[in-house]
Amino acid sequence: MPEAVPATLPTLTSAPRGRSLGQRAFQRLRRNPIALLSLTYIVALILVALLAPVIAPYGYAAVDFTAITQAPSEKHWLGTDQLGRDVLSRLIHGTRVSLSVAFVAQAIILLIGVPIGLASGYIGGRFDLVVQRVVDVLYAFPSLLFVIIVMTFVQANLRTASGPVGELLVQANRATGGLLGVFIALGLIFWLTVARLVRAEVLKVKTNDYIDGARSLGASDWQIIRRHVFPNVLPPIIVATTLGLPAAIMIEAGLSFLGLGVAPPTPSWGLMIADAVPSIRGHPHMILAPALALSLTLLAFNFLGDALRDAIDPWMSR
Amino acid sequence: MTTYVLQRVALLIPSLLVVYTITFFLMQATPGSPWNDDGGRPIPPQVVERLNERYGLDRPIWEQYTTFLWGIVTRGDLGDSYTRVGQSVNTIIRNFFPVSLQLGLVAMVIAVVFGITLGIVSAVNHNTWVDRLATFLSIVGISTPNYVVATVLVVLLAVTLGWLPTSGWDGPFSRRVIIPASALALAPMALIARYTRASMLETLRLDYVRTARAKGLRGQLILIRHCLPNALMPVVTVAGVAFTEVVTGSFFVETITGVPGIGRYFVTSVTARDYPVIIGTTLLFATVVMIMNLVVDLLYFFINPKLRYA
Numbered sequence: 001m002p003e004a005v006p007a008t009l010p011t012l013t014s015a016p017r018g019r020s021l022g023q024r025a026f027q028r029l030r031r032n033p034i035a036l037l038s039l040t041y042i043v044a045l046i047l048v049a050l051l052a053p054v055i056a057p058y059g060y061a062a063v064d065f066t067a068i069t070q071a072p073s074e075k076h077w078l079g080t081d082q083l084g085r086d087v088l089s090r091l092i093h094g095t096r097v098s099l100s101v102a103f104v105a106q107a108i109i110l111l112i113g114v115p116i117g118l119a120s121g122y123i124g125g126r127f128d129l130v131v132q133r134v135v136d137v138l139y140a141f142p143s144l145l146f147v148i149i150v151m152t153f154v155q156a157n158l159r160t161a162s163g164p165v166g167e168l169l170v171q172a173n174r175a176t177g178g179l180l181g182v183f184i185a186l187g188l189i190f191w192l193t194v195a196r197l198v199r200a201e202v203l204k205v206k207t208n209d210y211i212d213g214a215r216s217l218g219a220s221d222w223q224i225i226r227r228h229v230f231p232n233v234l235p236p237i238i239v240a241t242t243l244g245l246p247a248a249i250m251i252e253a254g255l256s257f258l259g260l261g262v263a264p265p266t267p268s269w270g271l272m273i274a275d276a277v278p279s280i281r282g283h284p285h286m287i288l289a290p291a292l293a294l295s296l297t298l299l300a301f302n303f304l305g306d307a308l309r310d311a312i313d314p315w316m317s318r
Numbered sequence: 319m320t321t322y323v324l325q326r327v328a329l330l331i332p333s334l335l336v337v338y339t340i341t342f343f344l345m346q347a348t349p350g351s352p353w354n355d356d357g358g359r360p361i362p363p364q365v366v367e368r369l370n371e372r373y374g375l376d377r378p379i380w381e382q383y384t385t386f387l388w389g390i391v392t393r394g395d396l397g398d399s400y401t402r403v404g405q406s407v408n409t410i411i412r413n414f415f416p417v418s419l420q421l422g423l424v425a426m427v428i429a430v431v432f433g434i435t436l437g438i439v440s441a442v443n444h445n446t447w448v449d450r451l452a453t454f455l456s457i458v459g460i461s462t463p464n465y466v467v468a469t470v471l472v473v474l475l476a477v478t479l480g481w482l483p484t485s486g487w488d489g490p491f492s493r494r495v496i497i498p499a500s501a502l503a504l505a506p507m508a509l510i511a512r513y514t515r516a517s518m519l520e521t522l523r524l525d526y527v528r529t530a531r532a533k534g535l536r537g538q539l540i541l542i543r544h545c546l547p548n549a550l551m552p553v554v555t556v557a558g559v560a561f562t563e564v565v566t567g568s569f570f571v572e573t574i575t576g577v578p579g580i581g582r583y584f585v586t587s588v589t590a591r592d593y594p595v596i597i598g599t600t601l602l603f604a605t606v607v608m609i610m611n612l613v614v615d616l617l618y619f620f621i622n623p624k625l626r627y628a
Contacts, residue, residue, distance in 0.1 A: 299462070
């Protein structure tokens, strides 16, 4: 293929020239103290999740009926819950639940949403029409109700599924303490948002002259998508993904709070908050620990996502 | 204009039909029946048979689908609850929905008033510490789930300081409304503040604002009479979406603060497979969402004269 004519792109005055988008974004990110703090917090959280069994002083399901709802002490830094389980240990193990929901669910969402969005935007025509109708119909639903109904549907099916694949899924769901169901339900619902975003971006990119240029030079559709369309829709996908991570954490915690997410005794922060609600009056320490952990984590992800959006797309952030 | 409204209202019906159909078949495809609560006491099979007969669950699925739909369309009858024997879904909605609606309205008033004020203050003091603090707080507000806010408020204001009751409901004008309404209001408030700030900044840069200033009008007058109406355009959309989320998403707050709203009822009905209640609530909420979207679009016409004549 002959060399493509280099197009002159509008350069930002503040942006260092001649570097890749990632490098420039990182440069801008480095100058943002809150973003760096958030990043440090998230990295620390990932380490805690990886090392959970080593760091946690007790097991997450270790019940001690002689030490029920104790206030923070030297033995139990954050006290114990209504079954005498160490709150700190459950909190530490809970990072695994939250982070795996964030990353795995988001990966599933991207795996479904991005190809459908790309195809729907690029091919257009009847396929696009069908996808758009599905998206429209599902958007008519009150979102939280839809999440709850789909979640119940997935979890109930994951308890009773049969056949070789079904039994494998049932086993996997049990082994992960109900997490598999959360992944599947979130994937089934939120691919929509990603597909919609990607489609809109593709439609924008498609009208550019360099796409026609590439085609006239004999590039195949696959080459155009891979070399020209995808790299251009990547930045908004990255931003949406970063902001989708806290959204997934929040929904998992919310569902577990309602008793629809992970199965006890899996230590989800949402479940811990729900467990502590009845004793909110007498033992507020039980609820404050998971509530603060959850808020801080969401905050860190949101700050990072916000900063990343500003860093990647300076035009969006006036 | 009238045709437009009529068209939109007419579109409600197929949309609701789709929502009904999806909910119905999703519930059908969910294992478990209303009569075998897992972990609960086993019910004798004869009783289950009688119950199925009584509620028409022994009929073919298509018949159930059409019978139920027919009841809704012809009589507005959403059927009887399985778990609350002898109560119709219509009664349940009449008892519980107004509470959620009132709570949501109080929350929205708080969110809109404080959100817009915060946004204006931010925009006027652009890039000062006031602005940065407000922006910081709005990210905090957006990323804190309402059940965490509710919890912290209960622990702080009710348990520790004893200023407010921990739970319960006495109508929208009692002291009990403060904690649940503030918890619900925080996220939409932060969102509204953010949008107000952004669109105020945009408006403040426009030529007609400079003209107004050159004419010698007072700063506050310009702000309120000239900038605000234009700046509120995008805010209306956000507020509309936020309103539906507040009304339909109050499960958590209702649970923590013991408010007897429909949200709390919905969650228990899903786990209990109380099909009529699930379908009734979903249809109700879908209607709220769609009407709200319509209201937002109509508000555009009134706020923006350009659209009225277009």
